[in-house]
Amino acid sequence: MGFFDKIKQGLKKTSDAVNHSLDSVFAAFVKVDDDLLEELEEALILSDVGASTAAKIVAEVEKRAKLRKTTTADELRDLLREVLTDNMLDNQPLNTDGKPAVILVIGVNGVGKTTSIGKLAARYVNEGKKVMLSAADTFRAAAADQLEIWAKRAGADIVRHGEGADPAAVVFDSISAAKARGSDIIIVDTAGRLHNKANLMNELAKIDRVISRELPDASRETLLVLDATTGQNAVHQAEEFNKAAELTGIILTKLDGTAKGGIVIAISAGLGVPVKLVGVGEGIDDLIDFDRAAFLEAILPPVHENAENDEEQTEEDENAET
Ligand SMILES: Nc1nc2c(ncn2[C@@H]2O[C@H](COP(=O)(O)OP(=O)(O)O)[C@@H](O)[C@H]2O)c(=O)[nH]1
Ligand SMILES: [Mg+2]
Structure with a gap:
């Protein structure tokens, strides 16, 4: 099994759960308002992100959404991924230089x-x-x-x-x-x-x-x-x-x-x-x-990926019809 498949499979239960709760937040999107931000915070807490971290993340999302005048669910999804990226530490491999x-x-x-x-x-x-x-x-x-x-x-x-x-x-x-x-x-x-x-x-x-x-x-x-x-x-x-x-x-x-x-x-x-x-x-x-x-990427798949999948799906459906 490839490296990325392994990560994906290992995270499957988490990504299913987080995707599920975030998808329903984004599906209900009308605009970035207090109700939406509250739902987002709840979804993050449900996903075991922790109350204080969830509050911090959502406050940052709100700030950036206002600055950029975010108007669509897709933009908000990208923005959330961006805020999470900025708040999480970057990958750090183990340091095993020197001997022993x-x-x-x-x-x-x-x-x-x-x-x-x-x-x-x-x-x-x-x-x-x-x-x-x-x-x-x-x-x-x-x-x-x-x-x-x-x-x-x-x-x-x-x-x-x-x-x-x-x-x-x-x-x-x-x-x-x-x-x-x-x-x-x-x-x-x-x-x-x-x-x-x-x-x-x-x-x-x-x-x-x-x-x-x-x-x-x-x-x-x-x-x-x-x-x-x-x-x-x-x-x-x-x-x-x-x-x-x-x-x-x-x-x-x-x-x-x-x-x-x-x-x-x-x-x-x-x-x-x-x-x-x-x-x-x-x-x-x-x-x-x-x-x-x-x-x-596993817990918040980029929107274009979904779109590609949808396209493939439609093509397949069309092929099936003809
Ligand atoms: N499913 C799963 N089980 C694990 C993983 N890591 C450890 N375990 C299991 O957790 C149990 C306790 O592990 P052990 O190494 O003895 O824990 P220790 O007391 O901290 O040394 C063992 O049955 C392991 O097989 C993991 O990544 N996935
Ligand atoms: Mg032990």
């Missing part, structure tokens, strides 16, 4: 950290890179077992300690092993505990100190994994983790299983942390780079 680069993966239990790490490892190995996985989720032995299975599948190395070991010590050993073996990338899996913020901050700070001391010049990524199916709860987690760690990006998982993909906008426009990767399934190649334009 370090990717720290954090987030609460069950969001898809270990799975995403496995997929990411497989991707880098396929690119010819040497990958070291660091099993710093020492909370349960099963966590390291799961990461080890992914390491084998992906063709990556792994460093693990016993259950209850100090996560920072695992990271230290992973860095030593990566140096010895000439690894290009170290990906660190962590335990998902948010209930105690002080604990979390201490643990992350300790891991951070080890990495900074052992690899002062390394490229670093701190990626928060969020489960898209949890909607606004994921936004809340993003806010909390953003206070506890210097996030460089988000991995948004399980987009394939939800219509709540509007949280991409809530995060990117509201929180200002870029969504860098999206999970669209449980398979090894189901983690793809986030693409803002492709995302917006």
Whole structure:
């Protein structure tokens, strides 16, 4: 399956839902007035864009619509896409320059950290890179077992300690092993505990100190994994983790299983942390780079595309008649 088909398929539930609610707003279009703007805001909130972000987007749409004297639904649709584009962060690929680069993966239990790490490892190995996985989720032995299975599948190395070991010590050993073996990338899996913020901050700070001391010049990524199916709860987690760690990006998982993909906008426009990767399934190649334009095209198809489809449709109908 091609890259764009994969994004499209992964976003299908979201784009169906968002298209449906926005289409009814545009279908009822007479002019840009308070009623219409209110409906638009409701449709955005229904799509899990979040109340404050939806209000901000609609205020900007109103401003630009007035300036440009927008008179048609098609113009308004383009304008909305433009405002969303301007408010969302641009695509930012992971920075893995230098050797070894370090990717720290954090987030609460069950969001898809270990799975995403496995997929990411497989991707880098396929690119010819040497990958070291660091099993710093020492909370349960099963966590390291799961990461080890992914390491084998992906063709990556792994460093693990016993259950209850100090996560920072695992990271230290992973860095030593990566140096010895000439690894290009170290990906660190962590335990998902948010209930105690002080604990979390201490643990992350300790891991951070080890990495900074052992690899002062390394490229670093701190990626928060969020489960898209949890909607606004994921936004809340993003806010909390953003206070506890210097996030460089988000991995948004399980987009394939939800219509709540509007949280991409809530995060990117509201929180200002870029969504860098999206999970669209449980398979090894189901983690793809986030693409803002492709995302917006899926949830707000450009009007000319619809028109082309209509034309094709009419031609086909005509052919069928003759
Ligand atoms: N459908 C779907 N399932 C996913 C995706 N990412 C992870 N999962 C599933 O989510 C569950 C929890 O994943 P896991 O990596 O163990 O989460 P962790 O506790 O954060 O490490 C597993 O059953 C995964 O297969 C995704 O993008 N799509
Ligand atoms: Mg895990």
